[in-house]
Amino acid sequence: QVQLVESGGGLVKPGGSLRLSCAASGFSFSDYYMSWIRQAPGKGLEWVSYISSSGSTIYYADSVKGRFTISRDNAKNSLYLQMNSLRVDDTAVYYCATDAGAGWFDPWGQGTLVTVSS
């Protein structure tokens, strides 16, 4: 069945970097748009970044623009999020999700926790 599995989360100091991965299986990954969405502790959902199926079109939320880079490797059925210059307010569970390209996401992975703290 369709499955998305995130990894790479952990504890990092402010200003540090982390790379998240999302392994996809059960569907033709290269045909689908993808997004990263996060949820800070006790807060709501926040869309982070989008990438088209070929990787040619990319969007970022203003809150991460210039610090985060989304990418994908269709040969490896994998999605990535390179996070640099991390801040305390980047602390969140990060989810990858298949993106319809029209503002809805289905399915989602189980999430990976990123904690930015000194």
Added chain:
Amino acid sequence: QSALTQPASVSGSPGQSITISCTGTSSDVGSYNLVSWYRKYPGEAPKLMIYEGSKRPSGVSNRFSGSKSGNTASLTISGLQAEDEAEYYCCAYAGSSTYVVFGGGTKLTVL
């Protein structure tokens, strides 16, 4: 881009119907019929319940319905069940520059 506005909490008794509102602007909810709704249990991934304003994915109960009027979208759950107790989020497409914006979430309590 500001988040869409949802009530912090709603409640209802088993068997009743409840409606959760999601208010945006003419740049998001009002411009496109592309509002989606998600149910989230604590510690679990969000689940798509409604997309494109009123469409249900395969497997989602017909007790869930979506609608829109102007800049406000709504999710209605009829025949409330204990398993409906969860956090619900709306999300709206807002054009290629902003892409999407989420609501702050609504905690549904089944009394």
